[in-house]
Amino acid sequence: MTNPIRIPDAFRAFKGLPHQLAATEWLDDQLTAEQREQFGEMFRADPPEKPEASPSPGLVANPLPVPYFAQLDNGPEGWRQCQTSSLAMCLAFLKVPGIKDDVDYLKVVQRYGDTTSQQAHQLALTALKVRARFRQNMSTTDLLGELKAGLPVAIGILHHGPVSAPTGGGHYITAIGYDIKAGAWIVHDPYGEQDLVNGGWVRKGGNAGRSLRYSQRNLNPRWLPDGPASGWGWVFS
Numbered sequence: 001m002t003n004p005i006r007i008p009d010a011f012r013a014f015k016g017l018p019h020q021l022a023a024t025e026w027l028d029d030q031l032t033a034e035q036r037e038q039f040g041e042m043f044r045a046d047p048p049e050k051p052e053a054s055p056s057p058g059l060v061a062n063p064l065p066v067p068y069f070a071q072l073d074n075g076p077e078g079w080r081q082c083q084t085s086s087l088a089m090c091l092a093f094l095k096v097p098g099i100k101d102d103v104d105y106l107k108v109v110q111r112y113g114d115t116t117s118q119q120a121h122q123l124a125l126t127a128l129k130v131r132a133r134f135r136q137n138m139s140t141t142d143l144l145g146e147l148k149a150g151l152p153v154a155i156g157i158l159h160h161g162p163v164s165a166p167t168g169g170g171h172y173i174t175a176i177g178y179d180i181k182a183g184a185w186i187v188h189d190p191y192g193e194q195d196l197v198n199g200g201w202v203r204k205g206g207n208a209g210r211s212l213r214y215s216q217r218n219l220n221p222r223w224l225p226d227g228p229a230s231g232w233g234w235v236f237s
Helices: 007-013 018-030 033-044 082-093 102-109 118-127 140-148 216-223
Strands: 133-138 153-157 171-179 184-188 192-194 201-204 212-215 231-235
Touching: 082 102, 082 118, 082 153, 082 171, 082 231, 102 118, 118 133, 133 140, 140 153, 140 171, 140 231, 153 216, 184 216, 212 216
Parallel strands: none
Antiparallel strands: 133 231, 153 171, 153 231, 171 184, 184 212, 192 201
């Protein structure tokens, strides 16, 4: 007689081999319809979200422990350096050598062009040997996938005008997590706290933009103004 095996251990060892498939089919035949339904509900259930909890070893934190950099303390041109500060947060989190804050990264960007230029940032990131891509076709599924993989994303949004008709030259923030229960993205906004409904700002500078929960209902229209797969973002996957 062989040693009995626990079902959870069998799942971990499952490779789809013929004898394993036969065993699972036999086990399925032993279940009543009620037991099969109960198993399905338990197996498919999502674990409860605990955004602020420390992760167990091997799990991805939510939100990610990304450092916060405010753009308005970068000097007289800081007001236009949202893309630089947002990307610098990502680079510091990724522990890119030589990037301790947004001023460090700004110096690299300025070798290649203006702080608002995607080309200048791509050249700067290449020089830093960072794998990064600028996308203009991201969806909410894409963003969630990056965050679940442990990677922050610098996303471009329209920050002026009402949420029903957002406008503007654009603003960058760093997505660091998500709160499913609240229906929100957790972000670092380098400029401050936005008024997502009406446009403009509620608070500016300092730590006003740190670890904000921006509702998906009001942020998504500003990030995805041209449809569900029109989001701008710098990704590191």
